[in-house]
Each structure stands twice: as structure tokens, then as C-alpha cells.
Amino acid sequence: MMGHLYATRMTTISKSFIREILKVTEDPEVISFAGGLPNPRFFPVKEIAKAASDVLTGADVSALQYSTTEGYQPLREYIAQRYHQKKGLEVSADEILITNGSQQGLDLVAKIFIDKDDVVVIERPAYLGAIQAFGVYEPRFCMVPLLEDGININCLRDALCKHRIKLFHTVINFQNPSGISYSRDKREELAKLFGQYDTIIVEDDPYGELRFEGAAPPSMRSWLDGKAVLLGSFSKTIAPGLRLGWVCAKREIMDKLVVAKQAGDLHSNSLCQRIVHQYLMSNDVDRHIETIIAAYKKQRDAMVAAIEENFPAEVHFTKPEGGMFLWVTLPERLSALELFDHAIREKVAFVPGTPFFVDGGGLHNIRLNFSNANEDRIKEGIQRLGRIMKNLLASG
Numbered sequence: 430m431m432g433h434l435y436a437t438r439m440t441t442i443s444k445s446f447i448r449e450i451l452k453v454t455e456d457p458e459v460i461s462f463a464g465g466l467p468n469p470r471f472f473p474v475k476e477i478a479k480a481a482s483d484v485l486t487g488a489d490v491s492a493l494q495y496s497t498t499e500g501y502q503p504l505r506e507y508i509a510q511r512y513h514q515k516k517g518l519e520v521s522a523d524e525i526l527i528t529n530g531s532q533q534g535l536d537l538v539a540k541i542f543i544d545k546d547d548v549v550v551i552e553r554p555a556y557l558g559a560i561q562a563f564g565v566y567e568p569r570f571c572m573v574p575l576l577e578d579g580i581n582i583n584c585l586r587d588a589l590c591k592h593r594i595k596l597f598h599t600v601i602n603f604q605n606p607s608g609i610s611y612s613r614d615k616r617e618e619l620a621k622l623f624g625q626y627d628t629i630i631v632e633d634d635p636y637g638e639l640r641f642e643g644a645a646p647p648s649m650r651s652w653l654d655g656k657a658v659l660l661g662s663f664s665k666t667i668a669p670g671l672r673l674g675w676v677c678a679k680r681e682i683m684d685k686l687v688v689a690k691q692a693g694d695l696h697s698n699s700l701c702q703r704i705v706h707q708y709l710m711s712n713d714v715d716r717h718i719e720t721i722i723a724a725y726k727k728q729r730d731a732m733v734a735a736i737e738e739n740f741p742a743e744v745h746f747t748k749p750e751g752g753m754f755l756w757v758t759l760p761e762r763l764s765a766l767e768l769f770d771h772a773i774r775e776k777v778a779f780v781p782g783t784p785f786f787v788d789g790g791g792l793h794n795i796r797l798n799f800s801n802a803n804e805d806r807i808k809e810g811i812q813r814l815g816r817i818m819k820n821l822l823a824s825g
């Protein structure tokens with residue numbers, strides 16, 4: 430009835446397919462590899478309760494007052510220092526904008542850079558939330574394939590030659606959905622290439638701290654400085670319900686981001702920012718992250734072992750060195766959507782590949798999350814999936 434009233438941009442975006450799948454997985458009997466949920470076993474509930482109490486019983490009532498758009502200064506300083514400590518980056522607190530999760534960072538970056546029909550490069554497959562956030566601003570997407578060690582540089586070079594590209598979005602560590610990380614060599618090649626172009630690289634890195642093995646290669650900012658805009662988040666290291674993340678950008682970009690955020694929500698939740706800061710000051714967060722890493726590594730190992738044992742030999746999959754997902758490529762004869770229908774009947778859920786593409790791809794891919802189910806459930810769920818795959822292949 431109201432159809433004619435909606436802005437045309439609303440016709441181009443749809444509800445998140447994953448959020449719809451998550452409704453199915455509310456049934457506790459369903460073994461879900463679908464969501465991108467961190468394991469709630471590791472939410473620091475008591476510590477957050479203590480931090481909240483400390484903040485609210487302190488003399489300073491400004492936690493409940495309106496605040497600056499940029500965010501709580503001590504939290505911005507903490508994030509800047511952590512960039513220095515963990516990645517060797519020289520970042521000042523003025524270059525940090527606190528956001529409602531890194532998802533808001535994606536929206537703000539899109540808001541300040543993307544005009545209708547601008548060309549935006551995303552990875553193939555891409556983070557669905559980036560497709561959604563950018564999609565609102567009606568760009569033309571150019572998908573560049575991911576290889577095992579990161580983006581296909583030749584295809585990216587072609588895209589940069591052919592189009593005037595405003596920005597390139599990359600999930601550089603343990604990508605959602607593929608689990609792929611860019612090697613150091615790939616990052617260097619990327620830096621050389623971007624050095625020649627007037628294009629922003631958005632390094633979206635919510636999973637970087639969840640590295641199970643290997644050394645972390647440098648951030649793109651260490652080569653590209655102001656051309657690299659970094660997005661970070663407390664969702665995977667503390668808890669996603671806090672809805673706190675940040676954008677790290679040079680002052681010039683920062684000024685625009687602040688205006689864009691002010692227009693949207695004035696500032697992120699002051700109380701939450703202070704609670705998180707208090708939590709960070711009074712707990713050993715590195716030890717907490719090590720606990721998460723140890724558990725997710727075991728869960729990844731359980732999933733990889735179960736896949737090797739149960740999936741047909743023609744099925745290929747990535748073995749991520751961290752993060753929360755692995756990516757499965759089915760033989761052409763097997764449709765991910767058909768597999769999904771059968772799997773749901775057997776009470777196993779995953780995300781079929783198609784929502785991670787804007788070009789009709791992903792028909793034979795599935796994303797599996799390993800952070801949210803324990804090892805027994807992982808084994809059981811993968812066994813069921815393997816059985817269904819074999820039956821479908823046998824029945825032609």
C-alpha cells in the first residue's frame with residue numbers, strides 16, 4: 430500500500446538472508462553453523478557487571494550525559510595505544526572514532542565516500558554486511574576474486590585501470606565468509622598497486638586478534654598511511670551485544686566521519702563506552718583473548734577433522750589460521766540451496782554461498798561457522814552434512 434512512498438534505494442536492498450536463517454536456528458535442537466556468533470561461554474559477564482557497577486557508583490555522572498561524537502577519550506587512547514603495541518602503528522587518539530560496532534563504521538565510510546553509481550571494489554566472496562551497508566548508497570559493485578593468499582592482484586589491477594574506483598573493502602584477516610587471510614607478500618603487492626591510485630582501502634578487521642597460528646602480517650596502514658581506513662570492533666574479543674567498534678582514519682577523513690555520525694546518532698552509548706574502558710583497565714584482556722583463541726582453535730580443528738573424515742573427496746574447503754569461519758566449495762553437481770533444504774530437515778544449519786555475491790555466484794558454496802558450537806556438536810553436525818552430501822551425489 431505504501432510502496433510508492435519508499436525511496437528507490439530501498440528497492441535495491443533486501444533483509445539479511447542470514448538474519449532470516451538465524452530464526453530457524455532458534456530451535457535448540459538445530460546444530461547451527463550458520464550465524465557469525467562468538468561463543469557466549471567467553472562473555473566476561475561478571476567482569477562487565479563489576480565494571481558497570483564501578484562506573485555507576487563512581488562520582489562522575491557524565492556516563493549518563495550526552496557526550497562528544499568522537500567517543501570517550503580514554504577509550505580512544507586505549508585503542509590508539511593498542512594499535513601501537515600490537516601492530517607497531519603510530520596512531521593518535523584523535524584518529525579514532527568510536528562507533529556502534531564496526532558495522533556502523535562501514536555505513537559511515539560509505540556515507541562520506543559513495544555517490545550513486547560510484548564503483549566500489551569488494552572481495553569475491555564479500556562480507557554480506559558490507560554489501561548491505563554500501564548498497565544503501567547505490568554504488569556499482571565490482572567483485573574481485575579471492576585466492577588462497579588474498580585478492581587476485583591482476584584482476585584488481587584491471588579493475589583499477591578500467592574504472593575510477595573510490596574504495597576497496599577488504600577483510601584482510603580470516604575473512605568472513607571465506608576464512609582467507611592476506612599473506613605478507615600479497616599485502617606488499619597491494620600496497621604497491623594502491624600507491625599508484627587515488628583510492629581508499631577499507632581494512633575491516635574484526636577477527637585479526639583471533640589468530641590461532643602464524644605471525645600477523647602488517648596492517649595496510651603501515652604502507653599506505655592515510656589511504657587506509659581501519660575498522661575495528663570489541664564484538665569478537667569482548668561481546669557483540671555491547672555494540673562498540675571504531676574507525677581509525679587520518680584527521681581529514683575523520684572530520685567527515687564525525688559529521689556523518691553526528692547526523693546519524695550524535696554519539697555511541699556513553700555508558701557502554703565507559704564500562705568497556707573500565708573493563709579493559711581492570712582485567713587482563715590479552716589473557717581473555719588467549720582463552721578464546723585456544724577454544725576456537727580446538728573447534729576449528731574438530732571441524733576440519735570431521736570434514737576430512739565425512740565430506741566426499743570432491744568437496745574442497747579452506748583451513749583458516751584464525752577467526753570464526755571456513756568456506757566450502759561443493760562439486761558443480763551439488764547445489765548449496767538444495768543441501769540447505771535437506772540439512773534443515775536433519776536439523777543442521779549453515780549459510781549457502783549466494784548472499785556473499787552480487788553477481789549470482791556462490792551456488793556451490795557454503796559458509797560454516799565453528800565458533801558457536803562445541804566439539805561434539807561440530808562432529809555430529811558435520812557427519813550429518815557429509816551423509817546428506819553423499820546421498821545427494823549418489824541420487825544424481
Ligand SMILES: Cc1ncc(COP(=O)(O)O)c(C=O)c1O
Binds near residue numbers: 661672
Ligand atoms: C567482516 C566484518 N565486518 C564487520 C562486522 C560487524 O561487526 P560489529 O558491528 O559487531 O563490530 C562483522 C560481523 O560479523 C564482520 O564479519
